[in-house]
Amino acid sequence: MANDSDENKPTSTAAMTEDDLLLQDQQLKQIEDEQKASPLVGDKLPFYALAGLYDPVSAITFFTKANELAAIYSDIRFIRGDGNCFYRAVLVGIVEILMKDRERLIKFIDTGREWMAKLVKLGFPDWTCSDFCEFFIEFLEKIRDGKYTEAEVFQNLNDDGTANYLLMYFRLITSGFLKDNCEEYAPFIAEGMTLQQYCETEIEAMWKEADHLSIMALVRATGIRLRIQYMDRSEAPNGGYQHDLPDEADNVTPDITLLYRPGHYDLIYRNLVAQ
């Protein structure tokens, strides 16, 4: 169906609105194609790859910062910028941890089951939500049972259909966490929207970027310790370079570190040799 516009192009009458629709179709498709040109989850690259993205003359601040960060971080995994990057970075980060830590993996499967029951109780559409949860749990179980090699795991994380299905689990528990703690978080929702509406339109819908509230909710729902490394000094809430979540976890080694550049998250790894 995505080819409709192309096929119809020659036959369309020269009406403005139709041309316009076609143009928009093409523009939207082009944006999508551009996004799809980069993998959902990139390979682990040396952190210097980041500095390579910036011109040392015209983008001197970013270039310098990227080089400064390279002293602390050794690797980077670029995540596709399709609005899901935060959730996807966390998904990949967690799967990487779970592949190495069997005990945690088993615990995470259990929490997955608990979430599944909780979501139904919270009034999420019954079998579709359970289906997303089950899909994620099955994926983890296959890792547990050694049915996937590491390469296969990343193959799955890079397949649009599978990866987005796995990602939905994270969107659902983010939303579930906020709904479960409605009283605490309702005051943070912008006026004119209920928490329920916010969850549906901003979290449960695909391709919607995560904001501070959903980031915090996902961190709490998964129980991970997350560090966000800001590439732009002014973007950090504490005036520093980085922000740790949950708040009380300051100065504890984080499980996952994300690099935030305005509007986008990538997954980064600390330089273990330097520590």
Place this chain on the structure above:
Amino acid sequence: MTEQYNTKNAGVRRLMQEAKELRKATEMYHAQPMEDNLFEWHFTIRGTIGTDFEGGIYHGRIIFPADYPMKPPNLILLTPNGRFELNKKICLSISGYHPETWLPSWSIRTALLALIGFLPSTPGGALGSLDYPPKERKRLAKLSGDWKCKECGCVMKDALLPITEDGQLKETEEAKKLAAQLKFQDESVVKKEIADANGSASEEIQSSETTQPETSEVTNDSSESDESSEESSGEETEAEQPVDPEPAIRDPSPTPLFQQPARQLASRSFDYSLLIKIPLALICLAVFMTLVARRILVESGNSFKEGPEL
């Protein structure tokens, strides 16, 4: 069908599960995939009691995008109903918010129930919507029982379970609730709104367009309802679909999308001042002709008279 698709694919898995869920017809809805295509389904829904659609049973197609359920399915109505144009894709989204909002946790059942609940809503001149008078809708509802799908051969009156009071009540409630939150729109409207939201560069065209659908709808509706009431006992499909219905059904995705807007454009660009200009021109022409004719007659009469004198 199972062998044909990669069952490891999450979307395929999901669609198969939904097909299983919906295998048995209920009193209000039924939907099943086509035999040769898991990504195209046919559905049947019942109009709710106490509305213009009471007693009506309507059939249609569901077209799934390759990345369903991440992207929404498109619904297409095939049975004349007086609320939605036939053979046009309509999209489901959360009303009042971002137009592209579809939740992957919604299912075909959600979409069908929302459509049932959405049928009696006021179209308000929306593109792809019809605003037929209640009488006409009721008439179409009555006739729908004998309507037969050319593609899957299912006849409406046998497509759903016979209706019972409690059964309908429960699902009608759910349908109403869903319809309050969700809405169906013509595909082109949705696309336009998405483009608007994305701050696309085509602003001037947008503004000229947004003002126009209402007028175009009015002209469309009136012409179509006239037609259908004239052929009151005739074939309903033809009545609602003056522009060759056959190929649209056979080859659905490209044709209805671009043929129909063309039909609308004709009426959209209609210049109402022509209604005055053309008669005026005709009258002027008539007067001119009479004058010329008289002149000729008079002249020839004169010459006739003058003839013998010379």
